[in-house]
Amino acid sequence: MYQFSYAEVAQDTAVDARERERQAFDHSIALLEKAEKSGPRSRDAIEAIYITRSLWSILVEDLGSADNGLPEELRAELISIGLWIMSEAEAIRVGKSTNFKGIVEITRLIRDGLN
Template identity: 65%
Template structure:
């Protein structure tokens, strides 16, 4: 039977969690790009807004948890970004913003940061 140190298991768990997060951002980014191509009043836009709000709601809740292992200042910054993205999604839904470009740019930066 194999034996692994706690550090090895923790590192692997962290790496797989990071990979799942990156995949979720990839999915959200693809959804936002489809919405951008179809227009802000399209079914794709509705789906992208819904998926984006759901993912960021989950992330913000996790980031706000005191047991989250990320540094507090990074957690606060990510929460701020998440809240902005959710406000931007709502502005698009309400017709106040007519482009997904800013959300795509921010999502891409966050996703790319997960690869580092």
């Protein structure tokens, strides 16, 4: 019988977590791109904004936790980005912006930076 070391299990868990994060970003990006085509007042936009804000809300909360393993400066930068994305999504929701592209570009950069 093969026994896994704690380090192997912890590494697998980190890899799995990064993959889930990547999938969540991919889902948000796909919804935002669809919403951009459908227009800012569309049902697609409502869904994209809701999912994007929910995703970033969860990420910001996790990044703000002392238990988060990322360096403090990186966490602060990601929190700032997340707050900007949530603010921009809210601006789209209330009709003050149509900047889907900006949110998509930043989200792609963050997704592509996952190791």
